[in-house]
Amino acid sequence: MKSPTSVVLGQRQVYILPTRHGLLFSLVLLALLLASVNYNNGLGFLLTFLLTSMAIVAILDTQRNLLRLRISPGACAPVFAGENAQFTLCLHNDTHRPRRAVQLEFNKQRVARSDIGAQQSACLPLAVPATRRGWLACPTLVVSTQYPLALMRAWSPRLRFEQRCLVYPTPATEATLTRALESTPASMPGMQAGGDDYSGLRPFRAGDSAQRISWKTLARGQGLHTKEFFDGGQQTLFFDWQSLAPLDTETRLSLLCRAVLEAEGAGQPYGLRLPHLTLQPGSGEQHQHACLEALALFEPWPTQPAT
Amino acid sequence: MANAARHVKLAGPHPDRHTAYWLLASVLLVLAPHAAYQPLWLSLGVLALLAWRTLLTLRAWPVPGRLLRTALTLLMTVLVYNYYGTVFGRDAGIALLCGMLALKLLELRSQRDYLLAAFLLYFLILASFLYSQSLWLAAYLLGAVLLCTATLVRLAQPGAEGRYALRLAARLLLQALPLMLVMYLLFPRMQGSLWGLPVDAHGGVTGMADELRPGSINQLNQSEAIAFRAAFSGALPANADLYWRSLVLWQTDGRTWSRGGQSLPVERGFEGLGAPVDYVITFEASNKPWLVALDLPATQPPNLRLLPGFVLAAAAPVRERLRYALTSWPRYRTGALSQRERAAALQLPADIGVRTRDLARQWLQQSTSDAEVVQAALNYFHSENFIYTLQPPLLGNQPVEEFLFEVRRGYCEHYASALVTLMRAAGIPARALAGYQGGEFNASGNYFIVRQSDAHAWAEVWLEQRGWVRVDPTAAVAPERIEYGADAVRRLARQGAAFGQLPAEAMRRALSLGWLEDLARQGNHLWDAVDTLWNEWVLDYSVERQQQLLRRLGFEAPSPLLMVELLAGLSALLLLGYAVYGWRVPSRDPVQRSYQKFCRKLARIGLVRAPHEGAQDFARRCTQQRPDVAGGVARITQHYIRLRYGAPATRQDRQQFKRAVQTFRVAKKTSAG
Numbered sequence: 001m002k003s004p005t006s007v008v009l010g011q012r013q014v015y016i017l018p019t020r021h022g023l024l025f026s027l028v029l030l031a032l033l034l035a036s037v038n039y040n041n042g043l044g045f046l047l048t049f050l051l052t053s054m055a056i057v058a059i060l061d062t063q064r065n066l067l068r069l070r071i072s073p074g075a076c077a078p079v080f081a082g083e084n085a086q087f088t089l090c091l092h093n094d095t096h097r098p099r100r101a102v103q104l105e106f107n108k109q110r111v112a113r114s115d116i117g118a119q120q121s122a123c124l125p126l127a128v129p130a131t132r133r134g135w136l137a138c139p140t141l142v143v144s145t146q147y148p149l150a151l152m153r154a155w156s157p158r159l160r161f162e163q164r165c166l167v168y169p170t171p172a173t174e175a176t177l178t179r180a181l182e183s184t185p186a187s188m189p190g191m192q193a194g195g196d197d198y199s200g201l202r203p204f205r206a207g208d209s210a211q212r213i214s215w216k217t218l219a220r221g222q223g224l225h226t227k228e229f230f231d232g233g234q235q236t237l238f239f240d241w242q243s244l245a246p247l248d249t250e251t252r253l254s255l256l257c258r259a260v261l262e263a264e265g266a267g268q269p270y271g272l273r274l275p276h277l278t279l280q281p282g283s284g285e286q287h288q289h290a291c292l293e294a295l296a297l298f299e300p301w302p303t304q305p306a307t
Numbered sequence: 308m309a310n311a312a313r314h315v316k317l318a319g320p321h322p323d324r325h326t327a328y329w330l331l332a333s334v335l336l337v338l339a340p341h342a343a344y345q346p347l348w349l350s351l352g353v354l355a356l357l358a359w360r361t362l363l364t365l366r367a368w369p370v371p372g373r374l375l376r377t378a379l380t381l382l383m384t385v386l387v388y389n390y391y392g393t394v395f396g397r398d399a400g401i402a403l404l405c406g407m408l409a410l411k412l413l414e415l416r417s418q419r420d421y422l423l424a425a426f427l428l429y430f431l432i433l434a435s436f437l438y439s440q441s442l443w444l445a446a447y448l449l450g451a452v453l454l455c456t457a458t459l460v461r462l463a464q465p466g467a468e469g470r471y472a473l474r475l476a477a478r479l480l481l482q483a484l485p486l487m488l489v490m491y492l493l494f495p496r497m498q499g500s501l502w503g504l505p506v507d508a509h510g511g512v513t514g515m516a517d518e519l520r521p522g523s524i525n526q527l528n529q530s531e532a533i534a535f536r537a538a539f540s541g542a543l544p545a546n547a548d549l550y551w552r553s554l555v556l557w558q559t560d561g562r563t564w565s566r567g568g569q570s571l572p573v574e575r576g577f578e579g580l581g582a583p584v585d586y587v588i589t590f591e592a593s594n595k596p597w598l599v600a601l602d603l604p605a606t607q608p609p610n611l612r613l614l615p616g617f618v619l620a621a622a623a624p625v626r627e628r629l630r631y632a633l634t635s636w637p638r639y640r641t642g643a644l645s646q647r648e649r650a651a652a653l654q655l656p657a658d659i660g661v662r663t664r665d666l667a668r669q670w671l672q673q674s675t676s677d678a679e680v681v682q683a684a685l686n687y688f689h690s691e692n693f694i695y696t697l698q699p700p701l702l703g704n705q706p707v708e709e710f711l712f713e714v715r716r717g718y719c720e721h722y723a724s725a726l727v728t729l730m731r732a733a734g735i736p737a738r739a740l741a742g743y744q745g746g747e748f749n750a751s752g753n754y755f756i757v758r759q760s761d762a763h764a765w766a767e768v769w770l771e772q773r774g775w776v777r778v779d780p781t782a783a784v785a786p787e788r789i790e791y792g793a794d795a796v797r798r799l800a801r802q803g804a805a806f807g808q809l810p811a812e813a814m815r816r817a818l819s820l821g822w823l824e825d826l827a828r829q830g831n832h833l834w835d836a837v838d839t840l841w842n843e844w845v846l847d848y849s850v851e852r853q854q855q856l857l858r859r860l861g862f863e864a865p866s867p868l869l870m871v872e873l874l875a876g877l878s879a880l881l882l883l884g885y886a887v888y889g890w891r892v893p894s895r896d897p898v899q900r901s902y903q904k905f906c907r908k909l910a911r912i913g914l915v916r917a918p919h920e921g922a923q924d925f926a927r928r929c930t931q932q933r934p935d936v937a938g939g940v941a942r943i944t945q946h947y948i949r950l951r952y953g954a955p956a957t958r959q960d961r962q963q964f965k966r967a968v969q970t971f972r973v974a975k976k977t978s979a980g
Contacts, residue, residue: 021422028426032433037497042845043436043445047452049490051429053483054456056878060885061479096899101464119899148475149456150422150463 006072006092009143009156014066016059022151025055055151062152065099065145069116071156073138073163074123078292080257084127085165087138092121105142105155130167133253133296138163168292169250172258176251237263238271238281253295260295264288274298322421322462325469327364329458330421331357334412336451337428338405340435340444345402346390352383356409363413371413380410401434421462428455442841453477486881493874495867496850515597517554519564519739519764521706521720530759534743535590535599536839538754544584544601546745547789548637550765550777551599551757553742555616561656562706564724564739568651571615577774579605579636589842590629596620599742599757601635602777608632615648616738628847641774644736652736652769659728660708667732677735677770681778684729688722688783691715695785719744719788722780723764736769740777745792751829752836761792898950898961901968905943909936912973922947939971 007013018026029052036044074088093099093116103113104124112124130136144155239259244252256272263270264283271281272291279291335357342350362368383406384394391399408427415421432448432455456476461467467475515534537551558567583605590598598611598619607613608631612620621629644652670683692715699717702709707728710721723739730737744763746755765779782789843852857865906916909929916925926944930937946964950956 021419024422025426028429031430035430035433035437039437040496040849041433041436041440042848043440044433045491045494045848046445046487046845047429047433047436047448049487049494050452050480050483052490053486054479056486056882057479057482057885060882100467146463148463148479149459 006070007156007159008068008070009066011067013156014063014154015157016063016152016154019146019150019153022055022153025151029055055149058149059152061148062145062154064097065102065147066143066154066156068095069099069102069143069156070094071143071159073161076138076163076165078166078168078289078296079130080168081130081133081170083130085130085136085167087126087128087163087165088123089126089141089143089161090121090123091116091143093117093119095119099145099147101147102143102145105144106139110144128165130165133167133169133250133298135297136165136167138165166293166296168296169253169257171261172251172254176254177258237268238273239263240273241275242273249298249300253298257292257295260288260291275300321416322418322465324364326421326458326461326465327415328361329454329461329469329472330415330424331361331364331412333425333428333451333454333458334408336454337431337435337448338408340439340447341401341405341431344398344438345405348386349390349402349406353405353409356412360409360412360415370416376410376413379413380407383407383410397437401431401437404431404434418462422459425455425458425462440846442838445845453480456480482885486878489874489877489881491848492853492856493870493877495870496848496853498850515553515593515595515741515759515762517566517595517597517741519556519720519724519741520562521702521710521717521724532759533591534593534757534759534761535588536754536756537586537588537601537746538752539584539586541585542582543748544637546792547782548602549745549755550602550740550763550779551743551746552602552616552618552740553597553599554740555614555618555767556739556741557616557651558654559656559724559728559739561659562704564727567654568615571648571651572645573613573615574617574641575613577603577605577617577636577639577641580638580640581636583634583636585632585634587630587632589839589847590625590631592627592629593625596622596624598625598629598631600633602637603639603641604633604635606632606634616740628842630843630847630852639774640772643774644769649736649769652738653731653734655728655731658705659732660705662712663708663728664732666711667729670729671733677733677768680733680735681730681768681770681776684726685778685780685783688726688780693722693784695781695788719764719781722784723766726766726778726780730766730768738767738775740765740767744779744789745794747792747794747832749832749835751833752839754836754839756835760794898947898956898964901965902943902947905947905968905971908968908971908973909940912936912975933973936973943967943971 029048032044032048032051035041036048070092072090072092074090076085076087079085089104091099091102091114096118098118099116101113102116102122103110104126105111106126106128111126114122114124116122126139126141128136128139138161140158140160142155142158144153146153239256241252241256244255247255260270260272264287267283269281269283270291272279272294274294277294279287279294338350338353363370384403387399387403387406388394391402393399394403404427408424408431411420411424411427415424429452432451435444435448453473453476456479457469457472460472460475461469464472535551554566555568556564556566557571558565584601586601588599596612598621600617600619603617604613604619607619610622611631612622614620619631619633666687667680670680670687674680674683694716695718696716697718699721700714702714706721707725710717711725711729727737727739741762741764743757743761744765745761746757748755763781765777765781767775767777770776779789787795853870854865857870862869902922906925909916912933914925914929914932920928922944926940929940943964946967950960950964
């Protein structure tokens with residue numbers, strides 16, 4: 001079932017079958033019935049039929065616990081590859097009957113459970129590992145319940161919402177940086193400008209050019225340092241795809257991602273130059289997002305624009 | 308990247324500690340009644356295992372290893388086998404199940420272990436009913452069912468509160484009741500059992516002895532156990548007419564009176580005089596085949612035997628409560644006596660005693676008819692110094708002679724046997740009868756309760772023109788016994804009153820109950836009425852009762868197929884009812900109810916609130932579509948939002964809201980079209 005906004009579970013959208021425990025319980029009921037018949041035991045019959053009726057009433061309860069439940073997707077903030085994308089799914093109970101123990105299932109595993117009061121909503125988080133940069137679609141989910149006795153399980157069809165999560169490339173780690181430096185000793189992002197008269201290192205200060213960041217010290221885990229040059233450096237810098245030429249695409253994106261984060265963290269304006277896209281220097285959250293999005297959706301051979 | 312290693316899956320279903328305590332409490336509750344039927348070592352063993360389990364949970368001790376558990380299981384099996392001689396059958400099987408459950412508790416880990424244990428508990432609850440089906444036990448175990456079910460709720464919904472679990476379990480069980488009743492009444496019952504009952508299924512019940520031995524015991528049966536109950540559908544007979552015949556004793560050796568007469572023809576026809584009475588007897592298990600019938604039964608229920616002398620018997624010893632309907636004529640005239648019957652009714656051993664024979668001969672000479680001889684005998688008992696007592700002295704080899712001329716103290720058996728001996732000696736056909744006389748009327752349930760202590764013996768003589776006539780010599784000695792019943796006699800005896808000579812006033816005083824006694828008696832009657840209903844609908848609800856019920860409901864020939872059809876139909880109807888009821892459950896919140904009413908009013912003019920639409924969104928839409936109602940809608944919506952989401956509302960405020968909704972009017976047509 002595919003729906004952009006919200007889904008209401010009707011009679012036809014709620015399936016129900018006994019659980020393993022329910023099947024076991026029916027065996028117990030059979031044993032109770034046989035014993036009652038054999039001993040012609042009136043109280044035995046009463047007990048057997050009480051439990052049978054209870055199980056039947058519970059079936060209705062199980063189904064009713066999902067019927068008319070409205071499900072809509074919530075927002076999903078962008079994450080970096082390697083993290084978990086935090087999707088949310090909101091369950092709205094528009095009826096006057098509280099719903100209990102409604103659960104979300106993903107890949108046949110229960111991932112979240114919640115009670116939903118009368119005329120209330122519950123937004124359940126769904127953490128999905130984001131392994132690759134780009135768009136991560138919200139996985140098909142199933143809303144299910146085993147309320148009240150776990151003898152029956154009612155579940156919805158597989159729900160697929162058009163909700164998706166943007167996954168930025170993984171920022172390069174120190175180890176990646178080190179390896180990158182070994183293969184391209186001369187050029188690092190933003191190192192095509194500035195004086196060559198390298199005089200020493202000093203701790204990074206706000207306002208320092210990111211062009212002069214000492215990647216080597218960063219790679220060694222010694223924090224952000226600025227290379228001191230004798231002539232005054234430029235205040236803005238461009239991270240250029242081409243400058244990382246010998247590296248493979250993903251490593252380059254990863255390094256650029258790290259660079260964007262560092263520059264933004266240092267409050268330094270920065271621009272990004274990709275083969276088919278150039279983002280003029282700027283700073284701030286929106287600018288960072290635009291840069292990271294460009295990296296996330298970067299395609300070395302441009303095809304159809306991603307939607 | 309701090310949250311990179313987050314668990315995506317919820318933790319596995321391992322029930323928490325509180326659920327374990329709930330399960331343990333359920334186990335304790337369910338196993339307690341079993342202790343009464345099981346050897347002490349088993350109960351103690353189970354208790355020890357329960358305590359161990361509790362400590363495991365409480366102190367978080369490690370679960371005992373597989374080797375130890377296997378060893379304990381083996382030990383348990385061997386002990387049970389050793390005690391019962393088997394591990395199968397009812398008693399041994401249930402004992403083994405109890406032990407295994409206690410052992411299983413030691414390895415409780417996953418949700419599945421807990422569920423298995425809870426399911427086993429349901430089975431052990433039923434097992435309790437195989438030993439006793441009393442109302443008390445049922446009420447007690449209903450509590451256990453509730454706790455077990457609440458445990459299931461907690462297992463199904465981890466983290467659920469205890470009170471919530473109990474409430475939900477109670478609701479489920481309550482909702483199950485109508486469906487349960489339909490199933491219970493209509494599920495086709497079977498005659499007999501599936502794989503045979505164990506030999507120990509009955510026992511511990513004794514009914515009436517099938518012979519009289521006056522003078523052999525000096526203590527009458529004082530058992531308060533109920534022999535049977537009799538419910539009359541029309542007018543009630545007087546206490547003095549309540550002679551419940553059970554056995555006709557033809558044969559005597561001078562000391563013992565026994566049945567004999569098996570070869571005699573079965574008397575059937577008799578002429579009923581006056582009006583008959585209809586009644587239903589509920590006969591308690593007696594382990595004897597003899598049943599009771601009020602003098603004199605005109606019908607023979609199916610499956611019952613009619614024996615010579617208008618007495619009923621079951622085909623086999625009565626091991627379960629038996630219910631049968633009868634019609635009797637309290638006034639009657641039986642037919643002629645056959646030669647064999649006359650011989651049997653005159654049989655006497657030679658050595659009954661000289662004085663006895665002389666007395667009989669003397670009466671015969673003084674009388675012109677047999678009836679006068681009978682009257683002479685009754686006069687003799689009445690005027691001579693005979694005493695009715697429940698503790699007579701023992702008698703020797705010629706009990707009748709000794710009783711008549713020396714001791715003169717005895718109860719019904721003594722008088723009945725003496726009278727029959729005298730009549731036979733005078734050449735009048737006579738026979739002794741054993742049965743019950745009287746009974747306690749239970750106004751709460753409109754039936755008589757007849758106890759073992761109401762057992763009675765009397766005589767019948769055969770007179771020309773009249774046939775068999777009941778003669779009760781005890782009535783001549785102690786009219787109180789017949790008029791007021793055995794219970795009155797016992798109370799008089801306790802007060803030390805003499806029988807036979809009491810003036811009516813003293814009698815009334817002696818018999819009047821104190822208010823406390825009266826209250827207790829009424830309470831007992833009420834309880835017995837409940838108990839009787841319980842017996843009727845739970846313990847004795849059999850194939851016959853089921854057919855009876857269906858016939859009363861208008862089904863001519865109730866077959867199992869019809870019952871299944873009815874069962875399916877009614878169940879489907881009930882479930883439909885549940886489903887519909889479920890949707891129409893009104894909100895319990897008065898504010899919510901008023902708001903719903905407000906929405907209904909708007910729906911009438913085509914403004915239907917969508918399920919997902921918030922109150923404010925809805926109000927906005929209403930205002931756009933129908934500006935004429937905008938004022939009212941805005942006011943009520945604001946009020947509603949304040950009540951629902953604002954500070955706690957006062958009662959006044961809520962009532963104002965209700966009034967506002969009530970006075971809210973919508974016009975059918977749009978304002979300016």
